Amino acid sequence: MREIPFDTAVIGGGAAGMAAALEVRARGHRVCIVERDDELGGILLQCIHNGFGLHEFREDLTGPEYAGRAIREVAESEITIFTRTTVSEIASHGGGRELTCYSAENGVVKIASRAIVLAMGCRERNRGNLRIPGSRPAGVFTAGLAQRLINMEGYVPGRDFVIIGSGDIGLIMARRLQWLGCRVHAVIEIMPYPSGLTRNIVQCLNDFSIPLYLNHVVSRIHGSGRVTGVDVTPVPGGVPNPAGEFHIPCDTILLSVGLIPENELSKAAGVEITTETNGPVVDATMMTSAEGIFATGNVLHVHDLVDNVTEESRLTGGFVADYLAGLRPARQIRVRPGSNVRSITPARVDPLRANRLYLRPLIVKNNAALVLSAGGRQIRRIMKSHVQPSEMISVNLRAVDLADLAPDTVLELSIT
Amino acid sequence: MKGTYDVLIIGAGVSGANIARTLSRYALDVALVDKECEVSFGTSKSNSGIIHAAFHHDSRHLKARLEIQGNLMFDRLQKELGFPFRRCGILVVATHNDEMKAIGQLYSRGVENGSIGIEMCSRERMLQLEPKLSPDVLGGLHAPIGGIIEPYRFVFCLVESARKNGVELLTEFKVSAGRLDDGAWSVSAEDGRTISARYVVNAAGLFADEVSRAFDAESFSIRPRKGEYFLLDRSTPACPSKVLFPVPTHNSKGVLVIPTVEGTVLVGPTAQDVEDKTDLSTTAEQLEKIFDYAKRLVPGISQADVITSFAGLRPALPDEDFFIDFSRVVPRLVQVAGIQSPGLTASPAVGEYVKDLLKKAGVAMVEKKDFDPTIDRVPRLREASAWEAEGLIRGDRAYGNIVCRCEKVSEAEVVAAIRKGHTTLDGIKYFTRAGMGRCQGGFCTSRVLTILMRETGLSFDQITKKGKGSAILQGRL
Numbered sequence: 001m002r003e004i005p006f007d008t009a010v011i012g013g014g015a016a017g018m019a020a021a022l023e024v025r026a027r028g029h030r031v032c033i034v035e036r037d038d039e040l041g042g043i044l045l046q047c048i049h050n051g052f053g054l055h056e057f058r059e060d061l062t063g064p065e066y067a068g069r070a071i072r073e074v075a076e077s078e079i080t081i082f083t084r085t086t087v088s089e090i091a092s093h094g095g096g097r098e099l100t101c102y103s104a105e106n107g108v109v110k111i112a113s114r115a116i117v118l119a120m121g122c123r124e125r126n127r128g129n130l131r132i133p134g135s136r137p138a139g140v141f142t143a144g145l146a147q148r149l150i151n152m153e154g155y156v157p158g159r160d161f162v163i164i165g166s167g168d169i170g171l172i173m174a175r176r177l178q179w180l181g182c183r184v185h186a187v188i189e190i191m192p193y194p195s196g197l198t199r200n201i202v203q204c205l206n207d208f209s210i211p212l213y214l215n216h217v218v219s220r221i222h223g224s225g226r227v228t229g230v231d232v233t234p235v236p237g238g239v240p241n242p243a244g245e246f247h248i249p250c251d252t253i254l255l256s257v258g259l260i261p262e263n264e265l266s267k268a269a270g271v272e273i274t275t276e277t278n279g280p281v282v283d284a285t286m287m288t289s290a291e292g293i294f295a296t297g298n299v300l301h302v303h304d305l306v307d308n309v310t311e312e313s314r315l316t317g318g319f320v321a322d323y324l325a326g327l328r329p330a331r332q333i334r335v336r337p338g339s340n341v342r343s344i345t346p347a348r349v350d351p352l353r354a355n356r357l358y359l360r361p362l363i364v365k366n367n368a369a370l371v372l373s374a375g376g377r378q379i380r381r382i383m384k385s386h387v388q389p390s391e392m393i394s395v396n397l398r399a400v401d402l403a404d405l406a407p408d409t410v411l412e413l414s415i416t
Numbered sequence: 417m418k419g420t421y422d423v424l425i426i427g428a429g430v431s432g433a434n435i436a437r438t439l440s441r442y443a444l445d446v447a448l449v450d451k452e453c454e455v456s457f458g459t460s461k462s463n464s465g466i467i468h469a470a471f472h473h474d475s476r477h478l479k480a481r482l483e484i485q486g487n488l489m490f491d492r493l494q495k496e497l498g499f500p501f502r503r504c505g506i507l508v509v510a511t512h513n514d515e516m517k518a519i520g521q522l523y524s525r526g527v528e529n530g531s532i533g534i535e536m537c538s539r540e541r542m543l544q545l546e547p548k549l550s551p552d553v554l555g556g557l558h559a560p561i562g563g564i565i566e567p568y569r570f571v572f573c574l575v576e577s578a579r580k581n582g583v584e585l586l587t588e589f590k591v592s593a594g595r596l597d598d599g600a601w602s603v604s605a606e607d608g609r610t611i612s613a614r615y616v617v618n619a620a621g622l623f624a625d626e627v628s629r630a631f632d633a634e635s636f637s638i639r640p641r642k643g644e645y646f647l648l649d650r651s652t653p654a655c656p657s658k659v660l661f662p663v664p665t666h667n668s669k670g671v672l673v674i675p676t677v678e679g680t681v682l683v684g685p686t687a688q689d690v691e692d693k694t695d696l697s698t699t700a701e702q703l704e705k706i707f708d709y710a711k712r713l714v715p716g717i718s719q720a721d722v723i724t725s726f727a728g729l730r731p732a733l734p735d736e737d738f739f740i741d742f743s744r745v746v747p748r749l750v751q752v753a754g755i756q757s758p759g760l761t762a763s764p765a766v767g768e769y770v771k772d773l774l775k776k777a778g779v780a781m782v783e784k785k786d787f788d789p790t791i792d793r794v795p796r797l798r799e800a801s802a803w804e805a806e807g808l809i810r811g812d813r814a815y816g817n818i819v820c821r822c823e824k825v826s827e828a829e830v831v832a833a834i835r836k837g838h839t840t841l842d843g844i845k846y847f848t849r850a851g852m853g854r855c856q857g858g859f860c861t862s863r864v865l866t867i868l869m870r871e872t873g874l875s876f877d878q879i880t881k882k883g884k885g886s887a888i889l890q891g892r893l
Contacts, residue, residue, distance in 0.1 A: 001806050036818065086818040089802075100802050104816035104827075108806040126856040128647070128724035135697040136726060138841075138881035138888050142858045149862055149889070155876055156891030180893075224694055225885025251890070264822075264854075267651070 002109045006030045006080070007324050009099055009113035011087050011265070014042020015306045016297020016313040017119035018070040023317025024117075025077045029324050032080040032111060034087050034101055040074060041067035042121060044306060046148045049172050051199070055307035066306060085109070090116060090269035090293070097269075097292060115320050118266055118280065118288070118295040119313065122259040122302055124169075130257055132164075134221030137228075143169040143256040147176070156180060158252025162230050163187045164218050166194040166201070168304070168390075170256020175204035185248050187212045188232055193364050195258070195390050197304060218253070219245065227251050259302045269293060276343040277301035277360075284332045284350040285319035286312075294320050301345045301358065304392045308358065311394075315356060331407055338373070338414030340365075342389070349411070351402035359393040361415050370395060371414045374405060387415060420600050421445045421584075422779065424613035426591050426627055428455035430567060431755050432619035433574035434767035439774075440581035443782040447611055448575070448583055449603075451590035451623075453883035454843040456571035458621045460760070461846065462645070462696070462728030464674055464685060465567045466659055468758040469506050469559030471526030471534060472669060479738045482762035482769060484530050487561055489764035496789040497573035499566060500677035506562030507537075507545060508661045509713055511552045515663040519557050522664075526559060533560040548656045548714050562659055564677050567760055568846040576791045576836060581784070586611070588883070591620070594631035594749075601631075601748065615779065617750045617770060622693045622731045624753035633743040634751065640693050640729040641668075641756070643685025644702045647724045649854045650679040654716035662713060669757065671709035673717065678823075678849065683710040683717060685728065696727045723854050730756035738762070740769055742777065750774070794832040798824035819867070820860040822853025830864055834871045842882040844868070865889070 008024045010017045013035030025031045033040065044052070047063030054060060057069070074081070085103040092098070099111040124142040141149075141157055147169060149155045159182055163170045166189040174184045187205060192215050194201050205212050219233040219240070227250060234244040261279040263271070272281045272289035279300040280288040287294050296316035297309045322328070329350040335357065337344050342360040349355040361368075370382040370393065380401050387393060395413075405411075423439055425432045428450035436448045452458065467487055473480035494501045510516050519536060526534040535558050542556045543549055579585055590606045594616060604610045620627040625638045648654070655675050662670040668687030676682055686702045703725055710717050733739055733754030743749040750770055755762075775781045795808055797815055808815040814828035825848045833847035841857075841864060844850060850864055851857035865888065868879055880886045 001802065036821070084817065086821065088818075088824065102797075102805060102809070102816050102818055102826075104809065104813040107809040107816060108802050110802075123855045124858050126723075126858060128722055128856050131646075131700075131703060131719070131722055131725060133698050133700045133703065133725075135695075138886040141861075145858050145861055149865075150893065153862055153866070154893040155865075155889040156893065157888070158890050219700070220697070224696075225880075225882070226887065264651070 002106065004109065004111050006032045006111060006113045008115045008117060008320055009034060009111050010117040010119055011099070012042065012119035012121055012299070013037070013040035013081070013083070014119065014121050014297065015044055015067065015070065015309045016121070016299070017042070017117065018074050019310045019313035020117045020119060020296050020317040020320065021079050022070070022073055022077060023314050024320050025079050027318070027321035029321060032082060033074070034082045034085050034099065034111070036084065036086040038084055040071050040081065040083070043144070046144070046151045047172070048151045049176070052306050055305065056310050070310070082109070087265060090265060114292060115323055116293045117316065117320060118271070118293065118299050119297050120262045120265065120299045122261045122298040124255065125258045125260055127255060130255070132218055132221055135223055137221070137223035137226050139223065139227035139252045140221065141252065141254055143167065143173045143254045146254050147173055150176065150180070156182065158182065160185060160250040161252045161254060162218070162248050162250045163254045163256060165189060165255060165257035166196050166212060167256035167258060168196040168200050170254055171196045171200040171204040173254055173256070174210055175208060178208045178210070184208070184210050185250055186210070186232070188216045188218050189214050190217050190235060191215070193388065197390055221253065227253055259298065261299045261302065263299060266295065266299070271295070276337070277345060279345070282346045284329055284346055284348040284355060285323065286316040286346060287319070287323065292323070301343060301360070304390065308392060308394065312358065333402065333405055333409055333411055335411040335413060338371070338412040340415040341413055344413055349397055349402060351399065351405055353399055355397045357395050357397060357413070359395065359413060361387040361389055361393065363415065364388040365415065369416050371416055372397065372401065373412050373414070374409045419612065421447045421611065421613040423615045423617060423774065424449065424601065424603055424611055425617045425619055427619035427621055428571070428575060428585065429458050429460035429619065429621050430456070430571050430760050430763040431621070431752050431766050432617070433571045433578065434763040435617055435619060435752070435770045436578040436583045437574045438767035438771045440578040440583045441783055441787045443784050444779070446583045447586060447613065448578065449586045449589035449591065449605070449611070451588065453587050454838060454840055455575045455585070455587070456568040456846070457842070457882060459728055459731060460571050461568045462726050463567055463643070463757070463760060464672060464682065465565050465676060466674060466760070467501070467503070467563040467565055468761040469526065469534065469562035470529040470531040471522045471557065471559055472664060472758070474525060475529050477737045478740065479758060479762060480529055482738065482765040483758040485765035485768070486762040490563065490565070493764060497577055497791055498793045499570045499573045501563060501565040501570070502677055503561060503563040504675065505658045506559045506661060507542065507658050508557040508663060509542065509549060510554050510556050510663055511550065511712060513554065516555055518663045519555065522557050526557070531559050531561060534558070546656055546658050546660065548654060548716060549660070550713060550715050552712070564659060564674060565760070566677055572836070572847060573791060577789065580791060581787055591627055591630055596746070615748045615750065615774060617752060619752040621755065622729055624731065624751070628751060628753070631743070631746055631749055633746045633749050636733060636739070636753065638731045638733065638753065640690050640695070641732050642688045642690045642695065642727055642729055644698045644706065644727045645682055645684030645725060646703065646706055646722050647726070648681040648683065648717070648721040649723050652681055652718070652721035654714050654718065654721070655681045656714060660713045662709065671706055673710050673713050680723070683707070690729070693729065696729065698725045698727050724856055732756045740766065742773060748777070794829055796829060797826040819863045820848070820850035820853065822855050822859070823849040825850040825860070827867060830867050831871055834868060839868065839872055839874070840880050840882050841888060
């Protein structure tokens with residue numbers, strides 16, 4: 001069994017892992033990326049549509065193009081890459097950590113490292129999580145699985161589709177399927193508003209006249225061998241109205257009903273997880289409750305845009321390098337979600353520097369005010385022309401906003 | 417296919433598989449047929465996976481006598497075949513005073529039936545045996561010989577062992593008629609295949625009544641009784657260490673909380689008589705009920721831990737007992753019908769019982785000298801330590817390629833499943849657990865499809881979830 005030492009081991013070679021690794025490497029530390037797939041790039045590789053990189057590169061790129069830029073940078077750096085390698089365990093090891101990794105090529109490899117970056121991304125919620133009643137035929141796929149089958153393996157999973165949930169991957173797939181000559185008969189969303197980005201509603205549904213049923217659920221799946229159809233029930237105000245039930249024949253169901261940060265490995269390593277994001281609780285430097293273990297990207301909280309993942313992970317990489325150099329914040333101040341805010345990541349700030357926070361709102365609102373306060377005293381007010389739960393809000397807190405706060409202050413961020 | 421078999425067994429569920437394996441000890445030509453494309457795809461795949469402890473049923477019932485006999489046969493079978501099985505013990509939980517009376521009756525019945533070590537328990541003893549129990553518990557019953565098993569893996573092992581010892585398996589053989597022809601049964605399938613056999617065993621589960629009619633034998637009717645279940649993730653804090661039963665009602669043993677051998681938790685089943693023998697649908701109302709009941713046993717159970725739900729059908733006869741005997745209407749047909757709970761527990765004894773019936777009827781049971789009770793084990797990566805994994809990967813590099821991350825299943829195990837004849841996605845799932853974890857195949861499905869096509873040479877449109885009519889992919893770019 002081989003044992004290899006590094007300063008930092010990054011678990012996951014998607015957008016988050018690559019951005020964090022590049023930053024740690026740029027600061028002169030020995031870094032490796034452990035990736036379970038055949039190559040770096042993560043989920044971006046199956047996202048062959050455009051819309052990536054508008055913030056990061058001021059260009060409109062496809063997923064593989066966006067990934068390609070980071071992959072090239074990684075190749076030109078001195079980052080060690082383990083592909084087709086799965087991490088099975090994170091253990092404590094002489095002041096640092098030790099990863100147990102499996103691969104066909106190298107067998108079991110132990111990677112000893114002073115710092116770990118969790119960048120495993122997320123998985124899709126599935127039928128079981130939703131507890132959709134009915135039979136269990138072939139033809140029920142999560143949207144991301146269908147995307148992989150089509151865009152990477154070259155197989156068409158069905159002909160007549162109903163998409164449950166209006167998450168972005170489902171919307172993108174609706175358009176992809178229409179282009180393939182398949183028919184998408186409906187998108188069914190339980191909430192009164194779509195859960196995907198507005199631009200995707202317009203470009204992927206409206207442009208193809210695909211009906212979006214808000215306030216509706218699929219109440220039953222039919223079919224013994226293969227799906228034959230679904231029953232759809234209106235749920236106005238969250239209350240089912242069985243009288244309004246109708247049937248849509250279809251042979252395939254796609255589920256686009258949310259993502260869950262993939263934290264089984266983190267939990268097993270003793271990392272504390274918050275139910276607000278299903279990701280680790282992190283401090284102002286993205287360090288989890290476990291010393292030396294950092295988290296970034298979708299494993300930390302589900303992002304809306306990959307550009308935000310890259311930005312956040314670059315910051316994380318910087319914090320990891322600081323940690324390796326022995327630099328830690330002198331003190332940190334807690335930030336908690338106030339009115340109409342679902343989550344804030346990170347939930348601590350370092351008052352001696354600028355801090356970038358990512359928020360998820362609970363409401364849809366035009367001309368919303370983002371209010372930072374402490375003990376009822378308003379510190380700052382930032383106007384946003386529009387907020388909605390599907391779109392992440394990033395906000396910069398300047399050191400000047402945080403000066404002169406008592407050490408036990410709890411900051412609050414609200415949307416009004 | 418041979419000219420004339422000595423015995424033809426219809427139905428490769430847990431009953432048929434045990435009968436086949438028992439008969440494979442003897443110098444007999446035996447065929448096992450099933451209408452599905454893989455074995456154990458009926459009632460034997462979706463049930464509670466419990467080895468019962470012989471206190472539910474009165475010994476006047478055949479099923480009670482076979483239950484205790486079957487229970488005691490599992491240790492040896494596990495040693496020979498290596499399927500997942502553990503005697504974790506069963507608790508029956510009383511939460512009302514009047515239920516304690518019923519507990520007393522169960523205890524007496526258990527003692528009478530020979531349930532080894534059965535004991536009545538105070539509230540304190542119950543909570544000591546199972547700290548996850550509701551604090552509302554008043555007392556109960558503890559049956560240490562009860563256990564848990566992976567039912568489909570049990571059937572897979574039995575069939576593999578039977579085949580290793582000469583039993584011939586024919587799948588997608590849906591029996592349409594049986595005719596007596598020159599002293600032997602000529603049994604034909606819907607697709608036109610015909611098998612000739614001196615004796616036939618009808619172990620067709622839910623369809624035993626239809627098979628019986630196809631042989632012009634007894635007219636009885638199997639009533640499907642549906643049970644719906646939830647499966648909870650292995651990370652649930654509500655995982656008990658023993659099987660938890662409520663006090664039973666007249667037609668069911670109630671909604672249970674079951675720790676599975678593989679670390680997940682099963683809650684269910686409901687009990688609902690239905691008409692359609694193919695109706696495996698779950699319903700919102702029944703699933704709600706399951707949680708209401710289960711929470712009375714273990715308050716920590718949460719819907720947030722659900723990874724999937726499913727339903728199974730119990731093949732019940734009107735008198736609720738097993739019917740295992742020679743047909744009184746036609747010759748040389750053994751009926752094995754009404755094998756509902758505790759059918760899984762009783763199944764090894766059912767195998768012996770049917771063998772004895774055949775022996776009494778004059779079938780010569782000559783033990784084979786070369787009978788091999790063991791089968792090749794497939795090492796599981798998730799059960800291996802890092803050092804053992806290193807050895808496995810050195811022996812077969814495919815052990816280093818993890819296909820299902822939730823259940824830690826390697827490519828080597830998927831390949832082994834395929835080589836043992838599991839060529840559907842469900843078959844591979846039941847054999848390896850790939851796709852059974854929290855992501856429910858979101859990650860592994862495309863990888864398993866690729867391996868399956870590579871290993872079998874099947875084209876994309878021939879790959880199914882569970883046989884004919886369940887194709888996964890519909891086109892190619």
